[in-house]
Amino acid sequence: MTDSVNSRELVLAILLAVTKDGIYSHVAISDVLTKYQYLEKQERSFITRVSEGTLERMLELDYIINQFSSVKVNKMKPVIRCIIRSAVYEMKYMDSVPVSASCNEAVKLAKKKGFGKLSGFVNGVLRNIGRNLDKIAYPDKKKAYKQYLSVTCSIPEWMITLWEKNYSLERIEKIAEAFLKEEPLTIRCNLTKITPEVLMKRLKNRGMEVNIDEKLPYALHVRGVDYLGSIPEFAEGLFYVQDLSSMKVAEAAEVKANDTVIDVCGAPGGKSIHIAQLLSGSGRVITRDVSEYKVSLIEENIRRHQVTNMTAEQWDARVSDKGSIGKADVVIADLPCSGLGVLRKKPDIKYRMQPEEIKSLIALQREILSTVHQYVKPGGRMIYSTCTIDAGENEENVAWFTANHKEFEVESMEQILPDELGSDGFFIARLRKQNV
Numbered sequence: 001m002t003d004s005v006n007s008r009e010l011v012l013a014i015l016l017a018v019t020k021d022g023i024y025s026h027v028a029i030s031d032v033l034t035k036y037q038y039l040e041k042q043e044r045s046f047i048t049r050v051s052e053g054t055l056e057r058m059l060e061l062d063y064i065i066n067q068f069s070s071v072k073v074n075k076m077k078p079v080i081r082c083i084i085r086s087a088v089y090e091m092k093y094m095d096s097v098p099v100s101a102s103c104n105e106a107v108k109l110a111k112k113k114g115f116g117k118l119s120g121f122v123n124g125v126l127r128n129i130g131r132n133l134d135k136i137a138y139p140d141k142k143k144a145y146k147q148y149l150s151v152t153c154s155i156p157e158w159m160i161t162l163w164e165k166n167y168s169l170e171r172i173e174k175i176a177e178a179f180l181k182e183e184p185l186t187i188r189c190n191l192t193k194i195t196p197e198v199l200m201k202r203l204k205n206r207g208m209e210v211n212i213d214e215k216l217p218y219a220l221h222v223r224g225v226d227y228l229g230s231i232p233e234f235a236e237g238l239f240y241v242q243d244l245s246s247m248k249v250a251e252a253a254e255v256k257a258n259d260t261v262i263d264v265c266g267a268p269g270g271k272s273i274h275i276a277q278l279l280s281g282s283g284r285v286i287t288r289d290v291s292e293y294k295v296s297l298i299e300e301n302i303r304r305h306q307v308t309n310m311t312a313e314q315w316d317a318r319v320s321d322k323g324s325i326g327k328a329d330v331v332i333a334d335l336p337c338s339g340l341g342v343l344r345k346k347p348d349i350k351y352r353m354q355p356e357e358i359k360s361l362i363a364l365q366r367e368i369l370s371t372v373h374q375y376v377k378p379g380g381r382m383i384y385s386t387c388t389i390d391a392g393e394n395e396e397n398v399a400w401f402t403a404n405h406k407e408f409e410v411e412s413m414e415q416i417l418p419d420e421l422g423s424d425g426f427f428i429a430r431l432r433k434q435n436v
């Protein structure tokens with residue numbers, strides 16, 4: 001395990017980008033790893049592990065720091081706060097790093113960043129925590145279960161209260177623990193170009209550990225990945241990085257040859273590309289998104305995967321497209337949502353999302369569904385999906401939609417929880433329009 005100052009400096013840059021500048025964690029980490037491609041693999045995994053871990057466990061880390069520091073975390077300067085948080089993560093969760101190394105490197109980094117006057121404070125707090133790691137007082141699980149879960153799983157209490165409407169605290173504990181569990185990366189094999197077995201062999205030859213999913217044979221679970229975007233198999237469009245639960249959307253669509261599919265919020269295009277490939281070049285997939293930049297991401301994926309039956313368009317899904325009315329066999333409505341199902345990959349959502357924002361998202365989802373359902377042909381279907389586990393955005397939206405659009409009926413509805421398949425939390429509803 002490396003303990004170079006440089007790696008910790010990059011961790012600090014990532015943590016500041018996420019917590020101070022509002023950059024998404026996966027973007028901040030990928031920006032640093034792309035910029036510093038020359039770093040040794042070991043150093044790259046150290047950076048990823050400490051940044052992701054610190055963000056995943058931030059509420060717990062702050063709780064610990066506040067127990068041992070005279071200055072509370074929210075009163076600290078951002079640089080100092082981030083240095084202390086990541087050092088406490090190392091001390092508590094990385095046995096391979098000696099506690100003294102975490103303290104010393106944190107003190108050096110504070111000095112290097114121009115906070116020499118606070119280096120004594122950093123040193124004092126970290127040594128105090130280091131000495132007392134086995135004496136941390138957590139909320140009592142029996143007397144204050146919700147607070148206990150919030151601290152130990154680093155989930156804001158309001159989120160637990162929201163989930164409590166549908167799940168017991170015991171079930172929520174399993175969900176919250178699943179978000180903290182490391183899972184392999186999942187990719188979807190492009191069956192139009194290669195078999196899963198041959199792709200698996202090629203990736204194994206690059207030093208990765210690969211397994212084919214037991215239920216969905218074109219899904220491969222990969223470990224030991226450093227930078228997938230740099231390998232030829234990626235450039236050749238032989239796979240798409242996609243979660244298992246997200247692959248189920250194209251499966252639920254049950255497309256048949258020559259179908260017309262409109263994906264109304266489709267960037268970067270994972271589900272559309274999957275559907276276009278299932279159509280084996282027949283039919284038409286029209287994939288839309290709201291901004292020019294997002295459409296450019298769809299176009300890039302169309303090029304890389306060389307799909308010929310898919311086009312990208314810039315269109316605001318809230319605006320009715322008269323030309324599309326009654327034209328689609330399938331409408332894919334994979335809508336913007338709170339993302340509470342993907343906290344494993346995007347832990348910063350836990351701290352960014354607020355109850356008021358969920359309310360606005362529900363209103364946006366209803367506005368979009370009220371518009372895009374018109375594109376479904378009689379007898380056709382609309383797939384409504386989200387990557388959240390919030391019933392308000394999922395089952396309650398489906399109930400609201402079918403109450404207001406009696407011509408649609410629910411054919412299937414599934415809430416996938418993150419502890420079930422080792423996948424993201426995801427919601428998929430298939431709504432069939434009457435054949436009038």
Ligand SMILES: C[S@@+](CC[C@H](N)C(=O)[O-])C[C@H]1O[C@@H](n2cnc3c(N)ncnc32)[C@H](O)[C@@H]1O
Nearest residue numbers: 265266267268269270271289290316317334336
């Ligand atoms: C969950 S993502 C879609 C992911 C995509 N289905 C895939 O598999 O790659 C939701 C998308 O909705 C887009 N979006 C948000 N508001 C929109 C609007 N008013 N009209 C169209 N797209 C919108 C976002 O830009 C984002 O790309």
